[in-house]
Amino acid sequence: xxxxxxxxxxxxxxxxxxxxxxxxxxxxxxxxxxxxxxxxxxxxxxxxxxxxxxxxxxxxxxxxxxxxxxxxxxxxxxxxxxxxxxxxxxxxxxxxxxxxxxxxxxxxxxxxxxxxxxxxxxxxxxxxxxxxxxxxxxxxxxxxxxxxxxxxxxxxxxxxxxxxxxxxxxxxxxxxxx
Numbered sequence: 001x002x003x004x005x006x007x008x009x010x011x012x013x014x015x016x017x018x019x020x021x022x023x024x025x026x027x028x029x030x031x032x033x034x035x036x037x038x039x040x041x042x043x044x045x046x047x048x049x050x051x052x053x054x055x056x057x058x059x060x061x062x063x064x065x066x067x068x069x070x071x072x073x074x075x076x077x078x079x080x081x082x083x084x085x086x087x088x089x090x091x092x093x094x095x096x097x098x099x100x101x102x103x104x105x106x107x108x109x110x111x112x113x114x115x116x117x118x119x120x121x122x123x124x125x126x127x128x129x130x131x132x133x134x135x136x137x138x139x140x141x142x143x144x145x146x147x148x149x150x151x152x153x154x155x156x157x158x159x160x161x162x163x164x165x166x167x168x169x170x171x172x173x174x175x176x177x178x
Contacts, residue, residue, distance in 0.1 A: 002113040005079060006071070007178065008086040009162075010152060011121030012145035014128035014138075016162075016170065020121075021084045023167045030077050034084040035066035036093075056097045064090045064105060071112050080178070087112050092151035096144055109155050118157045119174055120148065124164055 009017040021031045036052070039062045043050050050058035067087045074081045087108050094101055123142045152159055160177055162170055 001071075001075070001111060003071070003075065003081075004115050005077065006074065006081050006083060006086075006114040007174075008083045008088070008114045008118045008157075009121060010085055010089055010092075010118060010148045011162075012123050012141035012143075012148070014141055015121035015124050015145070016127055016167070017084055017121050019167055020162075020170050020174070021082055023171050024082050027171075030074060030079060030081040032070045032074060032081065032083045035063040035070070035089075036085070039063050039066060052097075057099050060090060060093055060097070060099055063093070064108070068108060068112065083114065086114055086118075088114075088118075088151050088155050088157070089148060091155070092144070092147040095151060096147040114157070115178075116158050117177065118152050118159055119162050119177075120145075120152070120159045121162050122164075 009021065011017060018034060018037075021033075025031045036059075039059060040051060042048070043059075043062075049055045050062045052059050064087070067085070067090060070083070071087065087105075090105060091101070091109060093099075094105070123138065123145050125138055128138050128141060149159060162173060165173070
């Protein structure tokens with residue numbers, strides 16, 4: 001499947017992806033939420049262990065299922081749909097955490113295609129913060145960013161780096177590059 005209207009945001013944690021997604025939602029664009037944050041919230045509520053600090057492989061597997069469901073959920077939409085990460089991020093996370101890749105994940109990377117241009121948000125120390133779901137430090141954010149670059153390049157996507165700036169400047173940059 002190829003969805004030319006599915007626009008992906010990727011990068012390390014705390015680089016402004018979700019803030020830009022929220023700004024696009026406010027402009028009535030369709031958006032998909034970040035799998036990792038949603039999985040963490042659900043696992044904490046259910047007292048589960050599929051968490052990045054408890055069971056990385058189970059966490060990865062739930063994120064993967066979430067990304068597939070999100071892709072399928074938005075398939076019938078004709079306008080642009082912005083994704084806060086994608087199936088390719090699961091590859092990047094697997095590589096970051098040195099988790100063996102499943103055949104299902106490898107197949108999904110070629111079976112579920114997004115727009116060829118992917119917007120990558122570079123690490124930005126000035127806006128990076130911790131919260132109850134983001135426990136990584138800035139050094140891990142940088143490593144995550146590098147793994148995402150590698151994963152998307154491996155999957156043959158064109159990476160467009162989103163420059164630092166205000167939320168509206170970043171939104172304008174993204175829309176101008178589509």
